[in-house]
Amino acid sequence: MMELRHLVYFVTVAEERNFSRAAQRLRVVQSGVSAAIRALERELGTPLFERTSQRVALTDAGTALLPAARATIDAAQAARDAVDEVRGGLRGTVRIGTLISVGFVDLPGLLGQFRAEHPGVDLRMRAAPTGSAGLARALLDGELDVAFVSLAGRPPAGLSVRVLVAEPIVAVLPAGHRLAGAGATDLAGKSSRRPAGTASVGPAGRASVSLADLVDEPFVDSPPGYGNRTEVDRGFAAAGLQRRVALEVADIATVADYVRNGLGVALIPRFAVGSGDGLVTLSVTGAGLRWTFGVATASARGPSAAVRALLDMVDAHRLER
The missing domain is CATH 1.10.10.10 (Winged helix-like DNA-binding domain superfamily/Winged helix DNA-binding domain)
Structure with missing residues (x-):
């Protein structure tokens, strides 16, 4: 037996x-x-x-x-x-997958609250070395119960995703870049020609760029399989353009640091720009690039009571924002 x-x-x-x-x-x-x-x-x-x-x-x-x-x-x-x-009282184990950077959810605080309210649940968490694509496969294969992911476009078949955040992707350039212009400000508003906190602009007051404007630049981006990389690659492919990714950085929160030091340009969500010192951000026209972040489960497997409790807590945190 x-x-x-x-x-x-x-x-x-x-x-x-x-x-x-x-x-x-x-x-x-x-x-x-x-x-x-x-x-x-x-x-x-x-x-x-x-x-x-x-x-x-x-x-x-x-x-x-x-x-x-x-x-x-x-x-x-x-x-x-x-x-x-x-x-x-809840029991059991919840296996959680997460990206290296989770900027819109206080994950330590969330899981700490969950542990305090449900001490009988064993929480196990792992980061994704292969990005959201790897987390999606782990959910579908039954290795994870829930994952915090950034998935471009429609979720893969078999996944249910609650979108927590969706925001436009912006172009990030070093302050001295040719597209930034001599009169541009960085995000901290350090140009004497413009009040602090105003938007960065390019030459002649230019506030935006197209993908064609950037196509010949070296890029700093996430590795393949990460949500930001997938979305930006999709945008260039749809425009019939090819770009060169010079540096691949797994932690999206550090991409702006590489741009700041003159190693390339980037297309990333605004939250990942950080303080913006030494950087210029421009909106991107004609591509409709958006970064989405959400929590995913496998739709073929009904969530356990512990997973449902965690998802309810995530929803409550989203409403508090």
Whole structure:
């Protein structure tokens, strides 16, 4: 008879690709994990992992079992949630994915409040080395329960996204750039020709640029798979233009620092410009570029009671802004 515990161990080893790390995560001895996997393989009559001294990889059978195992574990958790809701007090685990920079949500404060209100829920969070595209895949594969993402255009099929913020993408140039103009101000309003806090402008009072104006410039942008990069790439492709990304920076909050130091120009949401010292921002015409940020779940899996509570808290924070 297949045991739920064996499936939990199997999924953990599949995610960690390592028996020792899986045992540490499960807080059991490694021999117990190995024994559970061997028992599961005997019951199914096939190896689930290829084991060498260098790596642990799923076999074809293991790959086929993984989504069904996750669905079984989710169903068992949903049953526990139903009982816990009757008894009072949430239990379970919420696996959260996030971008490196989450400028519009006080995530530490949000999760601290959640922990204080629901101490029985185990929160596990990981950042996305491959950006929002990687978080989306992890949600669809059942590795995450909820993720804070920036996805350009329509969400991938199978995801439900609550948009928290959507704002225009602006062009950011170093203050001495040819498109900034001698009379331009930076965001701190440091030009003597203009009051502090006024908008930055280009030559002859120019306040905007087109993608064609920027196409020959070196760009600082996020790596492929990140929401800002996807949206800007889409804009250039729609205009029939090709640009050159000279520097890829995973943390969007630091992009402006590279621009400030003369390493390129950028198209980023205004919040990522920061103080703006030594920078000029211009609006972008004709492209309709927008940066969106939201919280996503897999629509095929009903959220647990703990996930629903977290989403409700996110909604409350959004309304308070």
